[in-house]
Amino acid sequence: MLQYIIKRLLLLPFLLFIFSIIAFILIQAPPGDFVTSYIAELASSGSAVDQAQIDALRAQYGLDQPMYIQYFKWMGRILTGDLGMSLDWKKPIRELISERLLLTVMLGLFTFIFTWIVAIPIGILSATRQYSFFDYFFTVFNYVGVATPTFMTALVLMWLAFKYFGVSVTGLFSPEYVDAPWSWGRVVDLLKHIWLPAVILGMDGTARLARVMRANLLDELKKPYMEMARAKGMSEWRLVLKYPVRLAINPLVSTIGWYLPMIFSGSVIVATVMNLPTIGPMLLRSLITQDMFLAGSIILIYMALAVIGTLISDILLAWLDPRIRMEES
Amino acid sequence: MNQLPLLSVKNLKTYFDLDEGTVKAVDGVSFDVLPGQVVGIVGESGCGKSVTIKSVLRIVEKPGRIVEGEILFRHQPDDASEEQLIDLAKLKANGKTMRSIRGGEIALIPQEPMAAFSPVYTVGNQIMEAIMLHLPVSKQEARQRTIELLREVGVPMPERRVDAYSWELSGGLRQRAMIAMAISCNPRLLIADEPTTAIDVTTQAQILNLLRDLQQQHNTSIIFITHDLGVIAQIADYVVVMYLGRVMETGPVDDIFHNPQHPYTRALLKSIPSIRSQSRTLLPTIEGSIPHPFNRPPGCPFHPRCVDFMPGVCNVQTPVLQPVNERQAASCFLHHSIAEETLTAV
Ligand SMILES: Nc1ncnc2c1ncn2[C@@H]1O[C@H](COP(=O)(O)OP(=O)(O)OP(=O)(O)O)[C@@H](O)[C@H]1O
Ligand code: SF4
Ligand SMILES: [Mg+2]
Numbered sequence: 001m002l003q004y005i006i007k008r009l010l011l012l013p014f015l016l017f018i019f020s021i022i023a024f025i026l027i028q029a030p031p032g033d034f035v036t037s038y039i040a041e042l043a044s045s046g047s048a049v050d051q052a053q054i055d056a057l058r059a060q061y062g063l064d065q066p067m068y069i070q071y072f073k074w075m076g077r078i079l080t081g082d083l084g085m086s087l088d089w090k091k092p093i094r095e096l097i098s099e100r101l102l103l104t105v106m107l108g109l110f111t112f113i114f115t116w117i118v119a120i121p122i123g124i125l126s127a128t129r130q131y132s133f134f135d136y137f138f139t140v141f142n143y144v145g146v147a148t149p150t151f152m153t154a155l156v157l158m159w160l161a162f163k164y165f166g167v168s169v170t171g172l173f174s175p176e177y178v179d180a181p182w183s184w185g186r187v188v189d190l191l192k193h194i195w196l197p198a199v200i201l202g203m204d205g206t207a208r209l210a211r212v213m214r215a216n217l218l219d220e221l222k223k224p225y226m227e228m229a230r231a232k233g234m235s236e237w238r239l240v241l242k243y244p245v246r247l248a249i250n251p252l253v254s255t256i257g258w259y260l261p262m263i264f265s266g267s268v269i270v271a272t273v274m275n276l277p278t279i280g281p282m283l284l285r286s287l288i289t290q291d292m293f294l295a296g297s298i299i300l301i302y303m304a305l306a307v308i309g310t311l312i313s314d315i316l317l318a319w320l321d322p323r324i325r326m327e328e329s
Numbered sequence: 330m331n332q333l334p335l336l337s338v339k340n341l342k343t344y345f346d347l348d349e350g351t352v353k354a355v356d357g358v359s360f361d362v363l364p365g366q367v368v369g370i371v372g373e374s375g376c377g378k379s380v381t382i383k384s385v386l387r388i389v390e391k392p393g394r395i396v397e398g399e400i401l402f403r404h405q406p407d408d409a410s411e412e413q414l415i416d417l418a419k420l421k422a423n424g425k426t427m428r429s430i431r432g433g434e435i436a437l438i439p440q441e442p443m444a445a446f447s448p449v450y451t452v453g454n455q456i457m458e459a460i461m462l463h464l465p466v467s468k469q470e471a472r473q474r475t476i477e478l479l480r481e482v483g484v485p486m487p488e489r490r491v492d493a494y495s496w497e498l499s500g501g502l503r504q505r506a507m508i509a510m511a512i513s514c515n516p517r518l519l520i521a522d523e524p525t526t527a528i529d530v531t532t533q534a535q536i537l538n539l540l541r542d543l544q545q546q547h548n549t550s551i552i553f554i555t556h557d558l559g560v561i562a563q564i565a566d567y568v569v570v571m572y573l574g575r576v577m578e579t580g581p582v583d584d585i586f587h588n589p590q591h592p593y594t595r596a597l598l599k600s601i602p603s604i605r606s607q608s609r610t611l612l613p614t615i616e617g618s619i620p621h622p623f624n625r626p627p628g629c630p631f632h633p634r635c636v637d638f639m640p641g642v643c644n645v646q647t648p649v650l651q652p653v654n655e656r657q658a659a660s661c662f663l664h665h666s667i668a669e670e671t672l673t674a675v
Contacts, residue, residue, distance in 0.1 A: 223444060224439060224440075224441050224444035224445045225444060225445055225446060225447045227383075227388060227390075227439065227445070228437065228439050228445040228446070229447075230386075230388045230431070231386055231388055231431055231432060231436070231437035231439070232431070232432040232458070232459045232462060232510075233428040233429060233430075233431040233432030233433060233459075233462050233463065234428070234432075234458070234462060235423065235428065236423050242450075243447045243449075243450075246449055247447075247448075247449060320449065321448075321449055322448075322449060322494055323448060323449075323494070323496065326494075326497075
């Protein structure tokens, strides 16, 4: 098992290197660069820019150099922990994204916990009581959950909260805490706000997860080892939780890897609607303005999270299923 | 043989209510198991052997249910008070008493040892679990006992195999481990549901010998299910022949083989070229095929295929199991005229 984990860890830097190249190429892919879109913006606001100025700008940002040199310079800086400056915001990127990143990861975590805590028991109960009222109820509920766009849920819930409780549930903080430095009070305030977006963002995933869990478990419940465990005299609950659930959860665990990135990108609309200070909207803007170092940093962090998530899910899988453990070593 | 039976199944009926209709998987089965006796249940695939023993263990899966009959078992309560005769059919399937009997007093050796162990726990873990469910032992003691049990059933290097997963063992070893689990709580009745179909012939013979040895050492009763009469000849003392959810004939193994009374038993015997043969397909020489469970023939279930079929009798009335001599019983109008219809009419 330890060997397996070390092997995976050694692979990590290599994967990140490849991903960083892909990230860089992707950002460079659209025609033009930051200066082009900057000038377009200036032009639309009426000011004229001459070619000398443009070239000076390009040189200043290093945009006149060949792509691979730009990449290595960028990488070199990142390896020393410097994410560079945002061309658009004219601020250090680290300063720009660190809080947003933290909040996004927190929101992702809360959403994840909500999803699993709700979906797994529903899946188990639906499967063990197949065709009961409970099962039918949640089947319908899950279909609705999957079919409703998340931003719709967000709008409806926000409207309800406003209409019946008179509270405006946008953002992740009360006004007095928005720009305040971190303190105990701010953490508590965050916890008061974060659950609603977490529930909204998790709705869809919960419905999906519950359905997959139900289907997986129904398959497992038919296996002969169930009959054998019953024949031993185990109580039904203990048996269900010990044997089939562990196997039914397996395929779900393998999805943990791309969970965080999914929350990131999936939350852009909701984040916009609910005015959440998460990273999705910032990435969107940086892509539009071709703020390449900002976009690059965010995408790189996404990828790193995806890789780490996959690593975690691989380790969990190996822990849950000894057959995987054996295969690897 | 004036011993009281350990298990006495009386007129057991277990049906499955499906959308398409009712499958009468077990439709009036009766037999006794005496202490220390090996009872072989034989019959073609689908005749209700597994459902019968699942009913005894009360693990029939939904929508199956016991609709009628008694399953009388001499239960030994934990507090070592006197044996009591209880009707398993009346117990709550997942109640405390039934769970203490299941695995504790009546243990199952399943057909497919590969699939009957969970792949994600070690064999030792699963055997220890069975022990700790029924005996007041610590984890350490349970593990020790597991190793001894594995040794007893002939698993080499039991100290290491106890930590192996089922998929790391060969078919024969897996079945031995299953047997170790089944005998782990000193059951008084072992139920083996075709325990040798999934393994090769040599190993099959070894497993049969092992069961026979264990049975003699511990004086355990065994219900042995198979559709292989050759296996029955090797292991059983007493035979129950089933067809379409009903018992056709019962009797001591020698009488069944040398003096079969029921036309179905005779057809079965004729269909094995030789008892030593490896062929497991019994039926090509019995005329006709098994009716679909929804299409049970009226009267004697065997009449469409019976060479002695008597029109106007066998297809109208259903014969019941009746003694035909001092040792055997058969449900066939060649031997008596007692029909279910006349019995219920009275
Ligand atoms: N879960 C179920 N739902 C519906 N019908 C069932 C179910 N289990 C068994 N049956 C039916 O009950 C009948 C008897 O099945 P059973 O498994 O007892 O046969 P068997 O004698 O054990 O056969 P085999 O030798 O193939 O194991 C069959 O007709 C089968 O279709
Ligand atoms: S009752 Fe009739 S049909 Fe049935 S076995 Fe006997 S002779 Fe054959
Ligand atoms: Mg069977």
